[in-house]
Amino acid sequence: MDMLPAALEVLWRWDVALALLAGSIGGVAIGAIPGVGPAVAIAILLPATFAMDPIVGLTLLLGIYGSSMYGGAIPAILINTPGTAVNALTTYDGYPMTQRGEARRALSLAYSASFVGGMFSVICLIFLSPVLAKIAPMFGSREIFLAALLGMILVVVAHRGQMLIAAALSGFGIFLSTVGLEPAAYTRRYTFEQSWLAGGVDLIVVVLGLFALSQAFLLLTMDDEKIRLPRSRGSLLQGFRELARHPRVAAVSSGFGVLMGMIPGVGEFTAQFMSYTSARKLSKTPQSFGNGSAEGLIASESANNAVPAAAMIPLLALGIPGEALTAMMLSVFYVHNVVPGPGLFQNDMPFVVALYIALLILNLLVLVFLLISTGWLVHLTRIPNRFLGMCVLLLSFVGVFSIRNSAVDCLIAGAFGLLGFVLKRLNLPIVPIILGMVLGGIMEVKLRTSLARIREPLDFIDRPIAFILFCVILIILGSTLWQVWRDWRKPDRRTPQxxxxxxxxxxxxxxxxxxxxxxxxxxxxxxxxxxxxx
Structure with a gap:
């Protein structure tokens, strides 16, 4: 309780309040526009946050990250088009409600389930903070290396049906992290006598290219569609009363979101599918799922909104991002010399608690804003794709150039934008490249540090946490290879596609x-x- 006044003192500033307000409102608006998503917005805003204080920049990015999923439910329910990728399951039951004239009921259920999921995850993190503070100092260099390796493996395993290409793209990301001056002897690696490669490939440039520019290229190649918004009846407050009749679904789905958010490389998709499947199995009316079921809508929305706060656990406790968005936030820490990991919980716990309180306030702000402004937000779904693409393209290049005032960075971002465009058109993952760049640098530094104290290979796992992480890695690799072998032995070897x-x-x-x-x-x-x- 002594940390609470210190955390409130960190938040009690006008610029933090403005960042929370701008992040929450801007995230909802971005989520309501199909085709943009939080990754594009965060990538564009990332260079601007480097000039802000850490708490201001992180609350702005967290606001966009957490609130975009609220807004993504609006087009998913009204026009059967998810605003963000993680709102795809919302269309299963949200749009059938709209076709029955129950759009307001569906929106109200989505808002209330999202609010419960978001608040549940933040409350869990607040109670888990003392536990993390005790466990985090036990992680040395070899434990962090093994945790980063585990995160890399989980990212690859999470892409079922595309594990080989995910592993190759992760390797490509690790290769990109090695370009430039190596950290020990400061010798040049893979620069090919080019001076502009001596500083390495900047993570933010790659992020802007792979996410923002590639999405701009996609929007510019898409045709504009005429969207007709359906009429609806009912109140936006009725969802809270209906949610109270399904507390088990909301609690279990939020728990899945917290659990999946804590595991690097898993994220919202797995949480959604697990919560939706479990809700359907435990429901008294499973036949209604996919046809406008209130339980299905609650399960999908509460699960995906419980992930953002939980995804901060590996980032803050170990300095290991679990996905692309938290990898972007990691760069904000590094710019301000705030190193996430065991030392953060020991030396700056008020800062961590301030982030959690900011997430609580964020959910309240988003809920109030949605109840007031849903009638206006629905018109954002009518913005033409090509106009939106030109805006994203312009803002992306401005953001890239503002990092180091370098035209070379713009060319590199354009090249990665074309690469991201090709990967998206081929339905191949982009996230492994970013996580490979971030985790590759962490793994190299920690491996160099730990090897100085190791004489035999078994010395690497002679400590309890290192041994547990090593066993988890072996179990995951063994179970994955066993599953692949079983699928290969089946008579029907057709691919999922x-x-x-x-x-x-x-x-x-x-x-x-x-x-x-x-x-x-x-x-x-x-x-x-x-x-x-x-």
């Missing part, structure tokens, strides 16, 4: 057959009536 195509073709063929059957029946009926008339 081919199975999905076959399923889609079967559905289309069935619909086509039913269409022709109905036409034949109509023709026969018409002939019968013509015969009676004659």
């Amino acid at each position: 081919k199975k999905a195509v076959k399923h889609f073709n079967t559905r289309i063929a069935g619909r086509t057959a039913r269409h022709f059957e109905n036409r034949i029946k109509q023709q026969r009926r018409r002939r019968f009536y013509d015969h009676l008339g004659s």
